Amino acid sequence: MELPALGARVDHNERMQRTRVLLVEDNDFTRSTMAASLRAEDCVVVASVSSAKEAVVAASDHDVDCAVIDLHLGPGPTGIDVAHGLRKADPNIGIVLLTSYEDPRLLSGNQRPLPEGAVYAVKNDVRSTAQLREKIDMAVGKADRPVGQGLGYVPLTDTQMELLRMVASGLTNAEIARRRSVTERAVETALARILRKLGVEADSGENSRVLLLQAYYQLIGGPGGR
Amino acid sequence: MIGGRWAVSWQSYAFAYPVSVGFIVFTERAFGDTSEWLMGLAVSTVAYLATGGVLAIAGATVLRHRRETPAPIFVVVVVGGIAWMARSAVLKAFLVARDLPSEAALSQRLLYGFLLGATIVPITAWTLASFSNFNEERRRLVEELVHEQASTHSLATYVQAVREGILDRIQAAVRRSGGALLAMDDGNTPSPSEGVRVLDALSQAASRELSEDLWREARKDSRVHVTQIIRSAVFYRPFSYWMLIPIVAFGIPVLLRIWPTQTVVIVMLVLTLWALCISGIANTLVVRVSTRTALCVYAIAVGLLLMSGVWVVVFVNWLGSQAPDGDRLPLLASLGFGIVYTTGGLAAGTATARRETLDSLRASISDAEIQRAAIATEELRVRREIATALHGNWSGNLTAVSMRLQQAIDKGDSQAANEAIYEAKRLVEIDMVRTAQRDESDLQAITNALAAAWDGLVSIRVHLNLRESLSPSTTRAAEDVIIEGINNAVRHADAQNITISVEGVPTDIEITITDDGHSATPSLPGLGSQLFDSIAAGEWSLTPQAGGGSVLSVRMRT
Numbered sequence: 159m160e161l162p163a164l165g166a167r168v169d170h171n172e173r174m175q176r177t178r179v180l181l182v183e184d185n186d187f188t189r190s191t192m193a194a195s196l197r198a199e200d201c202v203v204v205a206s207v208s209s210a211k212e213a214v215v216a217a218s219d220h221d222v223d224c225a226v227i228d229l230h231l232g233p234g235p236t237g238i239d240v241a242h243g244l245r246k247a248d249p250n251i252g253i254v255l256l257t258s259y260e261d262p263r264l265l266s267g268n269q270r271p272l273p274e275g276a277v278y279a280v281k282n283d284v285r286s287t288a289q290l291r292e293k294i295d296m297a298v299g300k301a302d303r304p305v306g307q308g309l310g311y312v313p314l315t316d317t318q319m320e321l322l323r324m325v326a327s328g329l330t331n332a333e334i335a336r337r338r339s340v341t342e343r344a345v346e347t348a349l350a351r352i353l354r355k356l357g358v359e360a361d362s363g364e365n366s367r368v369l370l371l372q373a374y375y376q377l378i379g380g381p382g383g384r
Numbered sequence: 385m386i387g388g389r390w391a392v393s394w395q396s397y398a399f400a401y402p403v404s405v406g407f408i409v410f411t412e413r414a415f416g417d418t419s420e421w422l423m424g425l426a427v428s429t430v431a432y433l434a435t436g437g438v439l440a441i442a443g444a445t446v447l448r449h450r451r452e453t454p455a456p457i458f459v460v461v462v463v464g465g466i467a468w469m470a471r472s473a474v475l476k477a478f479l480v481a482r483d484l485p486s487e488a489a490l491s492q493r494l495l496y497g498f499l500l501g502a503t504i505v506p507i508t509a510w511t512l513a514s515f516s517n518f519n520e521e522r523r524r525l526v527e528e529l530v531h532e533q534a535s536t537h538s539l540a541t542y543v544q545a546v547r548e549g550i551l552d553r554i555q556a557a558v559r560r561s562g563g564a565l566l567a568m569d570d571g572n573t574p575s576p577s578e579g580v581r582v583l584d585a586l587s588q589a590a591s592r593e594l595s596e597d598l599w600r601e602a603r604k605d606s607r608v609h610v611t612q613i614i615r616s617a618v619f620y621r622p623f624s625y626w627m628l629i630p631i632v633a634f635g636i637p638v639l640l641r642i643w644p645t646q647t648v649v650i651v652m653l654v655l656t657l658w659a660l661c662i663s664g665i666a667n668t669l670v671v672r673v674s675t676r677t678a679l680c681v682y683a684i685a686v687g688l689l690l691m692s693g694v695w696v697v698v699f700v701n702w703l704g705s706q707a708p709d710g711d712r713l714p715l716l717a718s719l720g721f722g723i724v725y726t727t728g729g730l731a732a733g734t735a736t737a738r739r740e741t742l743d744s745l746r747a748s749i750s751d752a753e754i755q756r757a758a759i760a761t762e763e764l765r766v767r768r769e770i771a772t773a774l775h776g777n778w779s780g781n782l783t784a785v786s787m788r789l790q791q792a793i794d795k796g797d798s799q800a801a802n803e804a805i806y807e808a809k810r811l812v813e814i815d816m817v818r819t820a821q822r823d824e825s826d827l828q829a830i831t832n833a834l835a836a837a838w839d840g841l842v843s844i845r846v847h848l849n850l851r852e853s854l855s856p857s858t859t860r861a862a863e864d865v866i867i868e869g870i871n872n873a874v875r876h877a878d879a880q881n882i883t884i885s886v887e888g889v890p891t892d893i894e895i896t897i898t899d900d901g902h903s904a905t906p907s908l909p910g911l912g913s914q915l916f917d918s919i920a921a922g923e924w925s926l927t928p929q930a931g932g933g934s935v936l937s938v939r940m941r942t
């Protein structure tokens with residue numbers, strides 16, 4: 159965990175003008191690079207941490223305006239869990255979830271909704287640190303948020319998302335059918351419907367499961383485009 | 385119900401095209417001369433386009449949901465009949481327009497066309513559906529057998545070797561793509577904008593190479609070769625005697641246009657007896673001999689059936705009822721008979737509704753094929769894990785460096801730009817793609833890591849008492865249960881303290897997750913219940929505690 163860049167020496171006026179940010183990102187390199195970028199955008203990075211525990215401790219030790227949290231923090235709690243934990247301690251803290259997942263349901267099911275007022279920022283849509291700064295301003299109320307923006311949503315139902323995750327995790331249609339107590343034909347039909355909803359057309363010579371995996375990887379910001 | 389999506393498809397349309405051409409070219413007197421065959425081919429093709437038009441309209445209207453639900457047979461019959469009526473109408477119109485010989489009246493042609501289409505279209509759809517279902521059933525069986533194979537420890541060593549091999553190849557690909565960056569001389573650092581351009585190109589090249597490599601392998605491994613399908617079908621019962629019924633019923637009215645009734649009856653009798661004899665011997669032999677011999681027996685039987693026209697010519701000449709065009713028509717007709725009987729037999733043999741077909745199919749899948757497929761499946765899983773980790777680490781880092789470099793350019797900070805370029809070069813050279821190697825059978829380490837990850841949000845205590853190490857598949861299943869249990873306790877019961885206990889008994893392990901959450905009547909979300917049902921096969925429970933909180937108990941086989 160990094161030492162805070164600015165401590166008690168920051169005077170009151172400066173604190174009012176510059177947003178105080180807590181950065182939660184499990185990758186060392188990305189965390190240090192983002193911290194440097196946010197400082198260049200006139201933010202005060204009070205702490206950059208890599209785990210839920212460090213985030214809770216940092217939030218209690220410092221006056222934080224906004225927490226920028228990665229959605230996928232490895233095994234264990236997601237960024238949404240950390241966000242709820244921070245909100246429990248400070249109901250006014252702004253939340254920005256910065257992630258490559260187009261929809262949090264792509265990471266896992268059984269998740270809580272985003273904390274109220276949280277901004278969901280997809281990395282592919284953030285082209286510069288200035289745009290990231292805009293998201294932070296939205297989260298702390300310094301900028302207006304266009305209706306519907308920053309919510310993170312792919313037009314699939316929860317069940318369809320679950321099926322997509324199951325395919326991406328390597329389960330066969332037979333295993334999926336067994337786990338969900340349905341027929342394999344029902345699984346095939348559901349997967350075909352998912353492909354159509356995602357706007358993917360399978361030619362006769364292409365394997366639809368592979369195309370589904372490609373679509374999944376595109377939605378989580380990974381390689382695999384056609 | 386018939387065919388599903390095969391009721392109207394380009395495959396079934398193409399499948400029946402030779403039948404349509406054959407009927408027109410070889411039965412219409414207008415095209416009796418060999419020199420007229422080309423015109424006959426052209427006319428039959430145009431006429432068949434009319435069939436395609438009607439089928440396309442049906443596919444977009446009454447059969448538009450055929451991909452989701454199988455089509456009712458009477459609908460397919462009527463659609464097929466109308467489609468081939470259109471063909472007959474076009475043909476009649478051509479013959480009349482060109483003043484060519486056309487004995488049959490329009491009404492007769494339309495009726496005959498309807499009967500043809502009402503038979504051919506459903507049979508074609510059923511044939512393709514049978515092959516498709518068989519293919520899918522076979523793939524499912526292979527996956528099932530692969531799943532058993534993948535659970536063995538003997539495969540784990542190979543998987544580890546595969547992981548190392550893949551990582552080495554990816555690292556080499558990254559170094560190749562980053563050649564331009566590595567070649568930059570420290571004493572002559574290029575401009576930051578050039579650095580951005582190189583970084584972008586590097587990121588795109590690495591992503592492209594990784595994605596193409598990954599998905600090409602996945603596509604290759606996911607196909608079932610057609611010879612495997614045929615081999616599996618041949619080993620059970622390659623010929624179906626029931627196919628003779630539609631062939632005879634269909635062939636008699638056609639042949640009556642060429643020969644007298646007596647000749648037609650005798651020809652059909654000869655063909656039927658010949659087919660029964662050959663196919664009966666083949667069906668009996670294939671299940672009693674080795675696989676290679678069975679394939680030879682099948683090939684010989686098919687050849688003899690295709691040559692059944694020889695017998696027809698012999699009998700027709702013996703009866704003195706030679707066809708007006710010599711022996712050509714009987715030979716061609718019997719060739720068609722052989723093709724239809726053989727294809728239909730394979731289709732019938734692939735009908736997997738019968739239990740014995742599935743058992744025979746399972747037996748026909750060799751151990752070598754299972755081993756290869758198991759290895760390919762594990763390799764695909766490893767590639768997917770690596771691709772995910774690579775994206776999460778390396779690509780993200782590269783993007784971050786690119787943003788830093790762009791920011792340095794915008795602010796005119798050459799020192800920051802040089803630092804970013806240095807970091808990028810370090811990315812390419814450092815072994816960043818080595819993902820954390822975790823022992824997939826160490827449940828203690830996995831559970832401790834989970835507890836550490838949740839620390840700060842909820843307190844988790846772990847107690848494991850296992851007499852022996854678990855297989856990777858059992859460990860993964862136990863991990864899934866523990867993760868789901870923690871998630872439910874925290875997210876739906878707002879638990880602050882959780883205790884996880886895992887006890888090993890001779891053939892089972894029992895996982896108990898106790899929390900102090902606030903659920904008055906604890907219940908699992910639907911997906912959690914399904915997970916536990918599939919893993920524990922019904923041996924799980926979620927019980928509220930007297931003082932608050934819940935106890936989740938799951939028992940699973942090792």
